[in-house]
Amino acid sequence: MKTRRITRERLVPHTLDGKTRMVPDEETIDIPLPPRDWDQIGINVVTGIVTLALLGCMAFSTASIGDLLSRVTPAPAAYGAAALFDLAWIGCSIIEWLARYTPDRANKARAGGYVALAVAMGAVAVHGWIAGGIATGLVGAAASGLAKGLWAIALDYQAAPLSKRDAAFFEQELSEAAVELARIPVRRRVTRARALAEGEQRTLEAENGSADPDQSGQSASGSGSSAPDVDRKSLTTKEAVRIAWDDGIRERDGVIHDAAQRLGRPVSPDSVDRYLRDLRRGA
Incomplete structure (x- = not known):
């Protein structure tokens, strides 16, 4: 050993x-020392071969299609556009690998990759046919096909096969994670919208006086409780939350109700939560 x-x-x-x-x-x-892992060595060798094949294929295709397009457009633009032909199917192949645990998405990427490959091979074949004949065009186009085929085989070998139930399970897991991520910008937009609405409401009240002609302070639910008379035009949500806190109200819903009563308008729950957190830390 x-x-x-x-x-x-x-x-x-x-x-x-x-x-x-x-x-x-x-x-x-x-x-x-652990025994040599020949399987991993073989995978590493194949990965290197695929990488070299892709680089060589892309260089050849770009030169070939760029020469074809440079007949009608300036060379920099022609070769820049030529690079897109191979980059399109290479990008689809990468997405196919990333989506290997979601078969539906992987199938779409796989189909798009083959369509892009067919377009690239056709462009290379046309250039070869114009430059040297049909045989030259077919051999040149085969380079892209071999590179794509080698990559597809390597990806298929390394991708773990999934049953329909496993794939459905992972789809639901990814869906739940996507919902959690989507909530972040949605909450941010809701908070911003409520803040804008609150600012607009305060501006209208400052111009037209109190928006609530009923100064009795009765709640909408008819509970009969009333808030102390305050100057609603100058009172802010933060001050209303502070008053409710000083009155001994600690429950979130109670603070929201009391603050809305004092202000004469709905208040943002997110703002109330933020002010309550500050008050609790200060306590």
């Missing part, structure tokens, strides 16, 4: 003058 010698540090007891302490000490040991 092959071994490898390593030096490691460990703590050992050391005593001086009757006092023991744990001090670092080095020791050299031999550890067994």
Whole structure:
């Protein structure tokens, strides 16, 4: 068995003058080496071959299609557009690999990749036919086909096969994660919209006076409770929350109701939550 010698540090007891302490000490040991993983070596070799094939194919296709397009357009633009032919099916192949756990998405990317490959092979074949004949065009087009085929086989070998139930399970997991991510910008937009609406309401009240002609302070639910008379034109949501807090109201719903009563308009629950958090930290 092959071994490898390593030096490691460990703590050992050391005593001086009757006092023991744990001090670092080095020791050299031999550890067994794992057997060589020929399967992984083979995958690495294939990955290198695929990478070289893609680079060579893209260089050849770009030169070929660029020469074809440069007959009618300036060379920089022609070769820039020529690179897109291979980049399109290479990008679809990468998406196909990323979507290997969601077969529906992988199938769409796979179909798009083959369509883009067919277009690229056709362009290379046309250039070869114009430059050197039908045989030249077919051989040139085969380069892209071989590169794509080799990559497709390598991806298919490494992709784990999934049953329909497993695929459906992962689809639901990804869907739930997507909903959680989507909630973040939605909440941000809702908060911004409520803040704008609150600012607009305050502006209208400042121009026209109180928006609530009923100054009795009765709640909409008819509970009969009333809030102290305040100047609603100058009162802010933060101040209304502070007043409710000082009155001993701690429940979120109660604070929202009391603040809305004092302001004479609905208040943003998110703003109330933020002010309550500040008050609780201060308490």
